[in-house]
Amino acid sequence: MGPSYRFAAVAVNAPMKILGFMTGTSLDAVDMAVLETDGHDIQAFGPAGERKLREETRDLLLVATEVARGWPRGKPAPEIFAEAAQAVADEHLHAAESFLAEHGLAWSEFDLLGVHGQTVLHERPTPERIGRTVQLLDAERLAKATGRPVAFDFRTADVAAGGQGAPLAPIYHAARARASGLSAPVAALNIGGVANITLIGEGDDLWAFDTGPGNGMIDLMLQERGLGRFDENGRLAAAGRVDQAILDAFLASDYFAGPAPKSLDRYDFPLDLVEPLSAEDAAATLVAFTAEAVIKAFDHGARPSALIVCGGGRHNPQIMRALTERAPVPVKTAEAFGWRGDSIEAEAFAYLAARTAQGLPISFPGTTGVTAPMTGGRIVEP
Numbered sequence: 001m002g003p004s005y006r007f008a009a010v011a012v013n014a015p016m017k018i019l020g021f022m023t024g025t026s027l028d029a030v031d032m033a034v035l036e037t038d039g040h041d042i043q044a045f046g047p048a049g050e051r052k053l054r055e056e057t058r059d060l061l062l063v064a065t066e067v068a069r070g071w072p073r074g075k076p077a078p079e080i081f082a083e084a085a086q087a088v089a090d091e092h093l094h095a096a097e098s099f100l101a102e103h104g105l106a107w108s109e110f111d112l113l114g115v116h117g118q119t120v121l122h123e124r125p126t127p128e129r130i131g132r133t134v135q136l137l138d139a140e141r142l143a144k145a146t147g148r149p150v151a152f153d154f155r156t157a158d159v160a161a162g163g164q165g166a167p168l169a170p171i172y173h174a175a176r177a178r179a180s181g182l183s184a185p186v187a188a189l190n191i192g193g194v195a196n197i198t199l200i201g202e203g204d205d206l207w208a209f210d211t212g213p214g215n216g217m218i219d220l221m222l223q224e225r226g227l228g229r230f231d232e233n234g235r236l237a238a239a240g241r242v243d244q245a246i247l248d249a250f251l252a253s254d255y256f257a258g259p260a261p262k263s264l265d266r267y268d269f270p271l272d273l274v275e276p277l278s279a280e281d282a283a284a285t286l287v288a289f290t291a292e293a294v295i296k297a298f299d300h301g302a303r304p305s306a307l308i309v310c311g312g313g314r315h316n317p318q319i320m321r322a323l324t325e326r327a328p329v330p331v332k333t334a335e336a337f338g339w340r341g342d343s344i345e346a347e348a349f350a351y352l353a354a355r356t357a358q359g360l361p362i363s364f365p366g367t368t369g370v371t372a373p374m375t376g377g378r379i380v381e382p
Contacts, residue, residue, distance in 0.1 A: 020350025114353025191313025212293025240280030
């Protein structure tokens, strides 16, 4: 196993009622979840849900992401970032107002909002340079519109200190496992655009990293071919065959030889490798790549009692089948343990908001590679 950090107990503070938000790189929806927490334990779970992104917002963010990928270091931020940040704030407000109305909630009930923002760029650090990460959100605009303080910008401090800036959910995975009464060691796998794994050891030892692609490459392949946004129910992958040579080429990436912790952007692997394949074979090969990359996490000798799968990827039967067939430990969906698999990251950013308010660390040597546990996030008042 790689380095880890033992999470020390802290004094219990009064719990806060927090609305957490997450928008992933799939540009699909705003996920929302209500959590009552003191930043250590979880006192209560409130409602959770999602609202699909409006098409105009999605289109703007696709352009912002493309611009971000070509943004030279040291140059001023592209002008589109400010426009997109406002759109992200408005999208969160639009989504949350219908969510609150549906559940009979009011903004005044919340002590704090925890908002991840929309990632348009993530460059992991190298020995020669620190990383870069950009999550777009006009937090001041959202705070003024809701009348509530907003915790945001959770990754920047970690990256500035030489960390990976991701993943950030591990400390919440540990809290969620405690709330479920799960015995260590146990692992949580989130399959979004990128997949990341958290191993929770005895005493909440944390070790985590991005394993490889999640749904992102499959989605991009289909979108480039005009075949929709995602492979619903894994139908295309089920009809295809894995191209072993191309799979081996993916797995030969230097990324897998590097030590953990480590992080990825959804564009880090070359999609052109599957261009010669039919859509069915490309989908099957990319599913195999996602699963095999996860399996490599167990090369470090970790043998948790279960692998708990969260995120949109667990809805793809082909990904789940590949994991179940290959993993050296039992593979279960989040729901098998009473977790809300589509809401874990929104819950996580509610939890991280509480820790930010309490001045508690949110990233650790074993999760992002920073040299010491680090606080992070900023809070803007309305």
